[in-house]
Amino acid sequence: MNSLVRKFNAIFGADMAGPVIAFIAVMLIFGTFADNFLSLATFGSVAFQLPELGLLTLAMLLPLLTGGINLSVTFAANLSGLAAAWVLQAHGGVDAPPSAFLFACLAALATGGAAGAMTGAAIAYTRAHPILVTLSMMIFLRGLGEFLTRGGDVSGFPAYMAPLGHGTLFGxxxxxxxxxxxxxLWHVLLTRTKLGFGLLMIGSNIEAARYSGLNTRKIQVLVYTLSGLMCAVAGIIMLARFNSVRVGHGESYLLITVLAAFLGGINPFGGFGRVLPVFVALIVLQLLSSGLNLLGANQHLATALWGVLMIVVMAARGLFSSYFASLRKKV
Structure with a gap:
């Protein structure tokens, strides 16, 4: 057993064990009890639903690796989508030319990047706790969005945007x-760039990173700016998918983004984590959601299960860490 564990860790990494075990468990349980779970329709549904949650999880990932968090990801995505919507509306709405969509995307990226940069600057220069700063930013973005939209939604966009939300390419x-x-891109950033090395150093020990000569403030601002840019990409996808923008779209994803990151082996205190295990964890959670829907689970019960799963994941991480530590001592 120990040799099998060592071989798995050598090939895939220890952080891949949790997502793989969860994937096998979900496939066995729902494949047995949920009709049509192991079907092309289910996997097709997962493929269409995964990107929104996945992009928001990527936006959450970098701050978590620095030992922080970004609670404003969903509302940054909403406000970015709103910026894109206004540009399209200003250029004719449903009759807006393709060039207007380019400007709309730039407006969304600028909005998301600006929100992230402000968040990062507040954390880096005031040394306030990321939870407090991002919670404040979440409230600000939500209030601003509701004020600008009067609590409603913005709709009516060009038909050429539909493939971005619902189209296929190569199947x-x-x-x-x-x-x-x-x-x-995130994988390359974390494994092949100085920024990736720096943000992991900050997550491990920010004081040691500072004494080693890293510009920790600059890195933190860049991390949250990139997080905001990824939120903007998610906002553009949601705009194309729903053909409307409303403050609150994807609000329920916030907890699941954190859950996906932790299930994917991200250290809750920062300093360690990879993108690929998180990718597998996202697939697991989306399959779990589809399985619950096929079983007819109540939406509120499903929400409660996400919370229970978060506790189980954190407890399992502690047990596995202790087990692997004992293995290393024996070696």
Whole structure:
């Protein structure tokens, strides 16, 4: 058994064990008790639903690796989508030319990046706790969005945007392809760049990172700016999918983004984590959601189960950490 565990860790990494075990468990349980779970329809549904949650999880990932968090991801996505919507409305709404969509995307990215940069600057220069800063930013963005939209939604966009939310390319949903590209970018960022090394150093020990010569403030601002930019990408996808923007779209994803990150092996205190295990964890959670729907589970019960699963994941992480520590001592 020990040799099998060591081989698995050597090939895939210890942080992949949790997502893989969870994937096998979900497939066995729902494959047995939920009709049509192991069908192309189920996997097709997962492929279409995964990108929104996935992009918001990527937005959450970098702050978590620095030992922080970004509680404003969903509302940053909403406000970014709202900025894009206004640009399209200003250029004719349903009759807006393709060039207007380009400007709309730039407006969304600028909005998301600005929200992230302000959050990062507040954390870096005031040394306030990320939970307090991002909670404040979440409340601000939500209030601003509701004020600007008067609590309603903005709709009526060009038909050429529909494929971005519902279209396919080479048999795969276009939003899923965009998400996979973003996963690749985050993987390269964390494994091949100085910024990736620096943010992991900050997550491990910010004081040691500062004494080693890293500009920790600059890195923190960049991390939250990138988080905001990823929120903007999610906002654009949601705009295309729903053909409308409303403050509160995807609000229920906040807890699940944190859950996906922790299930994917991200250290809750920062300093360690990879993108690929988080990608597998996202697939597991989306399969779990589809399985619950097939079983006819009440939406409120499903929400309660997310909370229970969060506790189980954290407890399991502690047990596995102790087990692997004992293995290392024996070696």
């Amino acid at each position: 795969l949903p276009i939003p899923l392809l965009i998400f996979i590209v973003c996963v690749g």
